[in-house]
Amino acid sequence: MKVLFLCFTIALIASLAFAQQPSFTKGPAKEIDAGLFDCGSNDRVSAVGTITSEDGKIWTVPAETSFKTATKAADLYNECAGITPDSLSDVDLSAVPVLDAGGSEEFIAYIFGDNYFELHVNGKLLAVDAMPFTPFNSSIVRFKADRPVTIAMKLVDWEENLGLGSEKGRGSAFHPGDGGLVMHIQDINGKTIAITDSSWRAQTFYIGPLKDLSCLKIQGTIRDSSSCDMSGSNDGSSYSAAHWPLPDGWTAANFDDATWPSAVTYTNETVGIRNKLAYTNFLDIFDALEADAQFIWSSNLILDNLVLIRRTIN
Ligand SMILES: [Ca+2]
Ligand SMILES: [Ca+2]
Ligand SMILES: [Ca+2]
Ligand SMILES: [Ca+2]
Structure with a gap:
């Protein structure tokens, strides 16, 4: 009994020690970029800000990105670029450039993200979402790589109220927006090699808005809001947020993601795809009968705003 108790105590201490405590911020961030991309019209402004946490660290919100320097993913559907096909059969896939992740086998990925993604393959940043916030778009990435193919993605649920994890909507000025990513990857013959589902790993690095810090439960790698x-x-201008630094080497093939939680799947209805033509015009790829890619995210689709996901495909 004593031994059992000792083991339990050691395991408890180990798990508490392992839990990485967040840095907390309170109130709005300072805008450092008025918008990464301007579509004009009625789209939401993809501004970026910085905010200092109570422990003196500086955080970029909603996330630090490579939007300005990285290759943009080709458009499957993008109103801002005037690319609005009714279906996949209207898309000229041969015109999509093939990106090089260092290998010889060719793959094609179809991606719909709410709101922004960066795609790394075998440790190399291949492409980023061409539209950081809205209107909702979808993307195609053709690439060459060798198996096993490790996919690592940075996902951002963008925000209007910088540092506060919220936007105007649903009748309030500080409405917490939601995220979600769907991806279907095929080989050169059109055979599915991966879809987003609960076999992926997902971890959050920015949670907000938090009206009360005590609601947040952190144990081991679980960040439960x-x-x-x-x-x-x-x-909502005085609400708080929790931030964690991204781990070194998180995009590498040999990064150990085994302790990250499994991705959580969300239904189309929960994410809300109705009237999002960037998704609904391509149901044969995003909701394929034999390979129905699921919306995935970390455990909180609403409050988790910066999420890393990973999976290795053999
Ligand atoms: Ca987007
Ligand atoms: Ca959110
Ligand atoms: Ca969103
Ligand atoms: Ca689906």
């Missing part, structure tokens, strides 16, 4: 208040507000 499911008991936090997710309702909108017209007075």
Whole structure:
């Protein structure tokens, strides 16, 4: 009994020691970029800000990205670029450039992200989402790589109220927006080699808005905000947020993601794809009968705003 208790205590201490505590920020960030991309019209502004946490660290919100320097993923559907095919059969796939992840086998990935993604293959940043915030778009990435193919993606649920994880919507000025990513990867013969589902790993690095820090439960690599208040507000400017640094080498094939939680899947209805033609015009690829790619994210689709996902395909 004593031995059992000792083991339990050691395991508890180990798991508590292992849990990486976040840095907390309070209130809005300072804008450092008025918008990464301007579509004009009625789209939301993809601004970027910085904010200092109570422990003196500086955080970029909603995330640090490579948008300005990286190759943009080709458009499957992008209103801003005037590319609005009704279906995949209207898309000239041969015109999509083949990116090189260092290998000889060719793959093609179809991606719909709410709102922004960066795609790394075998440790190399291949392409980033051409539209950081809205309107909703979808992308195609053709690439060459050798198996096993390790996919690592940075996903961002963008925000209007910088540092506060919220946007105008649903009748409130500080409505916490949601995320979600769907991807279907095929080989050169059109055979599915991966879809987004719960076999992926997903970890969050920015949680907000937090009205009350005590709702956040952190144990080991679990960053659980499911008991936090997710309702909108017209007075959200003093809310808090939790931030963690991205681990070194997280895009590398040999990075150990075994301790990350499994990705959580969300239904089309939960994410809300109705009227999003960037998704619904391509149901044969995103909701394929034999390979129905799921929306994935970390454990909180609403409050988790910066999420890393990984999977290795053999
Ligand atoms: Ca996008
Ligand atoms: Ca959010
Ligand atoms: Ca969103
Ligand atoms: Ca689907």
